[in-house]
Amino acid sequence: MRIPIPFVLYMMVLMLPGQVPAQEPVKPGGGNAEVTPASHGGHAGHGQRSPKTWQLPDMVDARVTLWRPDLQSETVALDDGRVAIPRTGLASYHALVAEDTSQGRTRVAIRYDYGHGKPVSSSPEDLLDQPKATLELVPSPIPREHYRYISGETWGFTLRYQDGVAADVDVLLRTSQGSQLTASTDINGRAWFTLPEDFKDVKPGRRLNDPGSFRVQAALEREGHQYETRLEAVYHPNPAHWRSTTLGFWVMGGGFLAGLAIVRGFGRNREESA
Amino acid sequence: MNLSIIRKLVQIAMFAFLVYGSVIVGYYTADKLSVAFPALTCAYDFQSADYCTLIPFQHQMDHRVGQALVAGTDIIRGVMPLVITLLTFMVLFIFLNKAFCGWVCPLGTFQEILNMLGQKLGLRQTQSLPEPVVQRLRPLKWVILLLLVFVFPLMAGIGTVDHDLGDPFCKICPSRILTTLAGGDTRQVYVDSSSNINMVLSLIANFLFGLMVAVALTVRQPFCRICPMLALHATMRKLGFVRLIKNAKPRCVKCGLCAKACPMDIREIHTEMDARNVLFPDCTLCGRCVEFCPDKDVLQMQYIQFPVFSADPDYFKKRKKAQGRWDKWTLRKGKR
Numbered sequence A: 001m002r003i004p005i006p007f008v009l010y011m012m013v014l015m016l017p018g019q020v021p022a023q024e025p026v027k028p029g030g031g032n033a034e035v036t037p038a039s040h041g042g043h044a045g046h047g048q049r050s051p052k053t054w055q056l057p058d059m060v061d062a063r064v065t066l067w068r069p070d071l072q073s074e075t076v077a078l079d080d081g082r083v084a085i086p087r088t089g090l091a092s093y094h095a096l097v098a099e100d101t102s103q104g105r106t107r108v109a110i111r112y113d114y115g116h117g118k119p120v121s122s123s124p125e126d127l128l129d130q131p132k133a134t135l136e137l138v139p140s141p142i143p144r145e146h147y148r149y150i151s152g153e154t155w156g157f158t159l160r161y162q163d164g165v166a167a168d169v170d171v172l173l174r175t176s177q178g179s180q181l182t183a184s185t186d187i188n189g190r191a192w193f194t195l196p197e198d199f200k201d202v203k204p205g206r207r208l209n210d211p212g213s214f215r216v217q218a219a220l221e222r223e224g225h226q227y228e229t230r231l232e233a234v235y236h237p238n239p240a241h242w243r244s245t246t247l248g249f250w251v252m253g254g255g256f257l258a259g260l261a262i263v264r265g266f267g268r269n270r271e272e273s274a
Numbered sequence B: 001m002n003l004s005i006i007r008k009l010v011q012i013a014m015f016a017f018l019v020y021g022s023v024i025v026g027y028y029t030a031d032k033l034s035v036a037f038p039a040l041t042c043a044y045d046f047q048s049a050d051y052c053t054l055i056p057f058q059h060q061m062d063h064r065v066g067q068a069l070v071a072g073t074d075i076i077r078g079v080m081p082l083v084i085t086l087l088t089f090m091v092l093f094i095f096l097n098k099a100f101c102g103w104v105c106p107l108g109t110f111q112e113i114l115n116m117l118g119q120k121l122g123l124r125q126t127q128s129l130p131e132p133v134v135q136r137l138r139p140l141k142w143v144i145l146l147l148l149v150f151v152f153p154l155m156a157g158i159g160t161v162d163h164d165l166g167d168p169f170c171k172i173c174p175s176r177i178l179t180t181l182a183g184g185d186t187r188q189v190y191v192d193s194s195s196n197i198n199m200v201l202s203l204i205a206n207f208l209f210g211l212m213v214a215v216a217l218t219v220r221q222p223f224c225r226i227c228p229m230l231a232l233h234a235t236m237r238k239l240g241f242v243r244l245i246k247n248a249k250p251r252c253v254k255c256g257l258c259a260k261a262c263p264m265d266i267r268e269i270h271t272e273m274d275a276r277n278v279l280f281p282d283c284t285l286c287g288r289c290v291e292f293c294p295d296k297d298v299l300q301m302q303y304i305q306f307p308v309f310s311a312d313p314d315y316f317k318k319r320k321k322a323q324g325r326w327d328k329w330t331l332r333k334g335k336r
Helices: A005-015 A124-129 A245-273 B003-020 B054-071 B075-096 B099-104 B106-120 B131-158 B168-172 B174-182 B196-216 B228-235 B257-261 B313-328
Strands: A053-055 A063-067 A073-076 A082-084 A093-102 A105-114 A135-139 A154-161 A170-175 A180-184 A190-194 A212-222 A225-236 B242-246 B299-303 B306-310
Touching (some): A093 A124, A105 A135, A135 A225, A170 A190, A180 A190, A190 A212, A245 B196, B003 B174, B054 B131, B075 B099, B106 B174, B168 B196, B174 B196
Antiparallel strands (some): A053 A082, A170 A180, B242 B299
16 A cells, blocks of 8 residues: 655656756766675765675676666676666665576576665565566565664565475575575575674774675576576674663663652642642 | 544554554555654654654755755755655645644554553643743744754754764654554664764653653643644644634633643633634644533534534533543542
8 A cells, every 4th residue: 555645746846847857877887896885984975875886706797687666677787797786866776686597507696775866656565576587585575765684683585486486495694704594495485584693893883884795595406407596685783782772771761750750740839839 | 422532542543553554554665655744653663654754854954955055966956855745744734734643643642541541540630731831841842843853954964963963853752762662672762872972862762751651641742742743733734624713702701621621731722712713833633622612613623614523512511521430430449
């Protein structure tokens, strides 16, 4: 159930004469060596995000497709095992799919990135539901817009094969910090992982910690053809490292006692004036 | 059945929908109803059906308007998202006007339930706050709206204050704590040691929540009196379809029962004898003043000029009796 009022109003405003033209997407350029999101770099630099790249050293001959939030797709150039992630100017998740098919074997790598820009009427659910490969790992769910994968949190991934799901298949999760977890897909094709708390030397504050990356992968053989798929994503240290819930409840208790003292004061004033 | 009971049922239904409604509308932000809702329903609640408009206001002042000013780019491009949010808010607001406060807001509902609990526990109620206290509290909602929702986020976007002041109202809002705790999520109750600003704001948030809970047991609507959403509603109350009208002459004898019934201590509704429109800035359109007015049609709630609920002597008598029965019954002594 969705009433895209902001999207409708945005389109109406754009139709008014003399309105600002739609933001042109930035052309892909060279960029960072790492897959991590561009650093925030202080507030004056906010919004001037440096281009992101996706490293695919093991898939130099892959065909890379960008799926936009509006479910349009386009081919993206793979240059020496690196993809410069294009900015579409659309505010929602995008999917990059690298597919490499050789004799008897298909390898797929997928990553989902959140873009900033114009609002869209579609939901991330639409992009996730869109089939992008014969065998793919689909985040179920993907972190909500403006949120992220956090260490210590449990997330599901559905292994989808053609029009259905693949149950009872081993799935492996590896992080850039060196952790490794395994799980099996259930009857709904879903495997659950609690992202490990494996960040070393966590500093207080999200901006002070570089995110890590993780990869979820699975393989399946069907009719003599080997399918391998992996999902790559970024995760961050859990804010619980610098936030204390226990202290929070104590402070709340202090506020409660202060409130009782205040209302007692009202009662006493009422008695005195009476 | 009376208006107060109907309102309570609507409030409970809206609380359930707004706090847990993602099962109906969807999990993602793009699925939400408007992302500019005219009540304190929170984005930190992952099960919510919609987000309050104060969230995008802060975000856009910080990341759009502030950014445009720093970068020297077209300011219209920076302001347009803010305009879209404001228009979205207004599209919803005009249908219920300030009744979003009195009938829909989860935090308002919570405070009313706390007050009922305090009554039933036999705690001595403060029927009305002293007038000097009321007058001192009233400007606070404007200060909070201006500074925490607009000025500090803009200054954070420009870079003149720390980035941690980009969303200061969200960081102290009791609804963030209420709606997440209601969903079983304790992660929004914390003291944040990542920076001095975050520590102060998180201390204020938790203290304020505890304070509000205690005060609400005996004082009606403590946080509503300083809520920036109330102030935002007040700026647009003349646009809304729901109105509160007073036909003072010839029947109003200034008995003062309307002001006594008012949970927001709007004494002006009692003293105002000339103006017809008595939808004052602090009004939440709860309708209690109309219920407790003993004179026919003196006070009236209208929808696009059509009366939907008018003061009536017969209703008043029944309502007063019902209130008396309700007030006498407490959990401590049982029904007398």
